[in-house]
Amino acid sequence: HGISVCTMGAATSTSSSNEPTAAELSSLLATLGSASAPPDAKTAAFAILNAHFVPRLSPAQKLAAVAAVDVQRYVPWSPRAPPPQASTLPAGVIADKVRGLVFGAALGDATGLATEFLSPDQVRDFYGDGFPYSPRPTRVFPDTHRMMWAPGDWTDDTDQLVLVLQSLLHTGGHGDPADFAARLRAWCAHGFPDLGDESAAGLGRHTKAVAHHARFLESPVAAAREVWLHGGRTSAANGAVMRAAVAGVPFFWEARTAETSGKALCCATHTDPRCVASCLVVALCVRGMLRGVPMEAPGDVDALIHGAVVATEEALCPRAGACAPAHAAAAAARSGGPAGDAASSDDDAAVDAASSAAAIAELRTLVAGLAGKHNCPASEAAALSSLDLADPRSIGYTYKCLGAGLWALGCAPAADGTAAATAASVAPGSDGVFAATLRRVVAEGGDADTNGAVAGALVGCRVGFSGLPATWVAELEHASWLEAHVQKLLVMMGITGSATSS
Numbered sequence: 001h002g003i004s005v006c007t008m009g010a011a012t013s014t015s016s017s018n019e020p021t022a023a024e025l026s027s028l029l030a031t032l033g034s035a036s037a038p039p040d041a042k043t044a045a046f047a048i049l050n051a052h053f054v055p056r057l058s059p060a061q062k063l064a065a066v067a068a069v070d071v072q073r074y075v076p077w078s079p080r081a082p083p084p085q086a087s088t089l090p091a092g093v094i095a096d097k098v099r100g101l102v103f104g105a106a107l108g109d110a111t112g113l114a115t116e117f118l119s120p121d122q123v124r125d126f127y128g129d130g131f132p133y134s135p136r137p138t139r140v141f142p143d144t145h146r147m148m149w150a151p152g153d154w155t156d157d158t159d160q161l162v163l164v165l166q167s168l169l170h171t172g173g174h175g176d177p178a179d180f181a182a183r184l185r186a187w188c189a190h191g192f193p194d195l196g197d198e199s200a201a202g203l204g205r206h207t208k209a210v211a212h213h214a215r216f217l218e219s220p221v222a223a224a225r226e227v228w229l230h231g232g233r234t235s236a237a238n239g240a241v242m243r244a245a246v247a248g249v250p251f252f253w254e255a256r257t258a259e260t261s262g263k264a265l266c267c268a269t270h271t272d273p274r275c276v277a278s279c280l281v282v283a284l285c286v287r288g289m290l291r292g293v294p295m296e297a298p299g300d301v302d303a304l305i306h307g308a309v310v311a312t313e314e315a316l317c318p319r320a321g322a323c324a325p326a327h328a329a330a331a332a333a334r335s336g337g338p339a340g341d342a343a344s345s346d347d348d349a350a351v352d353a354a355s356s357a358a359a360i361a362e363l364r365t366l367v368a369g370l371a372g373k374h375n376c377p378a379s380e381a382a383a384l385s386s387l388d389l390a391d392p393r394s395i396g397y398t399y400k401c402l403g404a405g406l407w408a409l410g411c412a413p414a415a416d417g418t419a420a421a422t423a424a425s426v427a428p429g430s431d432g433v434f435a436a437t438l439r440r441v442v443a444e445g446g447d448a449d450t451n452g453a454v455a456g457a458l459v460g461c462r463v464g465f466s467g468l469p470a471t472w473v474a475e476l477e478h479a480s481w482l483e484a485h486v487q488k489l490l491v492m493m494g495i496t497g498s499a500t501s502s
Contacts, residue, residue: 001149001195001478017302019052032144039142046142054150055196062480065194071483074492077173077250079348081494086253087124088292095495096464097290099486103247104460105161105453106373106482107472108438109154112137112452116155118445119390133439135475138458146209148201152477156202157453160243163187164265165485169492173250175261176267181220184211194477206231209238228271238401240270242450244279245457248286250493258287259315267275270398273352273359277312278402281363281474282454284308285409289461301410302371309360309367316356345468366403374410383407390446401451404441408455411437412462434459 009414020028026047031037035044057065087094115123126141127133136152149155160276167180191197203211205228210216213223228235247265251257261406262283266276285308293497294300295308373383387403394400404501412433434456441450473479490496 001006001155001192001197001201003152010015011079014066016327020048025052026128027145027210029120032142034145038180040144041170046140046147047468050147050150054153055149056150058195062478063183065478066196066480066484069481069488074169074170074488074490075172077492079251079494082253085412086215087290089290091495093464095384095490096466097461097488098249098459098493098495099465099483100463101249101286101457102161102165102460102482103465103468103476103479103488104434104463104485105245105457106154106158106476107434107468108159108441108454108456108458109122109449110152110448110452110476111438111456111472112442112448113139113149114153115442115445117145117395117447118234119392120443120445123443123445124343128499130441131439132431133215134435134469137327139160141405150477151476154476154478155448156200156204157242159187159192159241160184161381161453161457162192162275162462162482162485164243165246165489167265167464168246168250168261168489173261173492175264176256177220177264178217180265180268181211181216185217188212190223195481202233204237204239206235206237207269221264221271224267224269233272235270236274236398237270237396238278238398238447238450238454239396240266240275241278241282241398241401241405242453244282245286245454245461248280248283248414249489252287252290255284255287255311258283258466259311263315272398273316274362275398276318277359277363278398280315281305281308281402282405282458284311285406285458295462298374301374305367305371305406309363312363313360316360324342352495362399366399370403370407370410372409380411383441385446387444389441389444389448401447401454403446404451405454405458408437409449409458410442411440412459431471432463432467433464434467435469435472 028049030050031041031045046155082094107328114133114137115127118126122141127139133140135154140151163183167176167183168174171179182208188200188203188208191200210220210224210227213227215226216223244262244266247262248258250261261282262279263276268444270276270279272334285304288304288307289295293304295304362492369386370383373379384404384407387400387407389395389404390399391400437459438452438456441451443453457484476482
């Protein structure tokens with residue numbers, strides 16, 4: 001969501017006489033981009049530019065956006081409702097967790113925008129220790145990147161999660177790369193017009209290259225693989241895992257559905273097996289939480305994650321050629337050939353198998369570094385620090401983002417069956433365990449909106465919507481529009497749950 005830099009000229013041409021002139025806008029942009037401008041001047045310039053370039057919807061326009069979602073109709077899913085043994089949880093708690101997942105992703109995304117692309121030193125220098133990050137923080141680092149979003153808005157991470165949700169609603173709950181590709185291409189061109197978008201903003205370089213490939217609409221998986229091969233088989237960006245959580249929701253009692261949907265929707269844009277593994281682990285963790293796996297005793301979260309990793313290995317390694325190879329550039333270098341050389345089908349299959357095995361081995365190392373760290377504050381902090389989320393060489397790496405999400409999942413104890421955060425997990429008067437956990441992730445900087453989206457989705461599913469800070473939900477610019485989508489999803493799942501957001 002947000003406004004693309006390339007649409008700013010169009011926005012300027014429609015300005016009223018009370019708004020800045022072109023010369024004034026140019027001066028304000030220069031101030032905002034100047035390293036020597038006083039902080040107060042940059043903050044003032046940021047506020048004027050943000051108000052000028054980013055549209056705000058009127059209450060009537062927001063109601064119209066919700067109504068446009070409400071009138072959508074879909075072919076009923078089959079089966080229409082979970083079977084009796086689908087979950088140990090009551091239907092209302094399942095609904096609370098699904099709603100918590102979607103809103104948690106949006107909250108983490110919107111909150112993470114405050115520190116996105118900043119180093120830990122920049123974060124500390126500008127915000128200070130213990131800053132109360134939220135979707136509408138009391139101050140925002142002033143630059144042309146953050147200028148593109150309205151206060152309380154989420155970014156492309158949540159936009160794409162909504163695209164996945166919309167696609168699943170339309171395709172009977174099963175991931176369809178072609179349907180998702182059509183929606184992604186339309187979003188790239190127009191964003192969500194009902195929310196005031198003129199085009200998409202914040203799209204990652206890899207996803208953008210795939211979405212604009214000539215064959216993307218015809219064969220998205222093939223197009224994604226071609227882009228990946230052309231790039232030397234090295235790209236393992238976080239643009240798929242950020243939207244993966246909702247793939248674990250439809251038919252959550254069927255393991256194969258989460259696996260096939262998670263893989264299909266990932267491979268629509270991201271071929272690397274590390275990306276596929278990241279998406280499967282997130283979707284399978286969601287599936288487990290909706291089934292009601294134990295989450296209270298020490299080691300329960302580690303057991304959930306371990307089960308997801310085992311299932312991911314079983315899904316990737318026996319059929320390694322189904323999606324893609326991963327570390328082929330290094331393999332080609334060892335064999336003396338260029339990374340981009342065409343290989344025989346037998347060679348491709350061998351590289352696929354080796355690459356998937358390498359992706360699983362690295363995944364196991366990542367998970368082992370997080371396991372058992374949540375009962376000791378010092379170990380917990382060290383585990384988060386070890387992810388080095390702001391490392392500029394790997395800021396958008398899929399396993400960094402996955403690590404942030406899994407770390408957060410283990411830091412957010414909840415009372416299974418009530419979906420409420422345990423009272424002992426946060427200090428009196430705080431915003432709750434969700435806010436406390438997400439603030440720690442966001443304070444690390446790096447690709448903080450994407451890390452926040454994945455962490456928010458997983459923690460939101462664990463604690464449920466009822467465990468999210470109400471003040472944060474109220475700060476979301478388009479909470480009602482998001483809720484309309486959640487209600488559609490719950491209806492298609494055959495699960496009743498009262499709408500608790502505005």
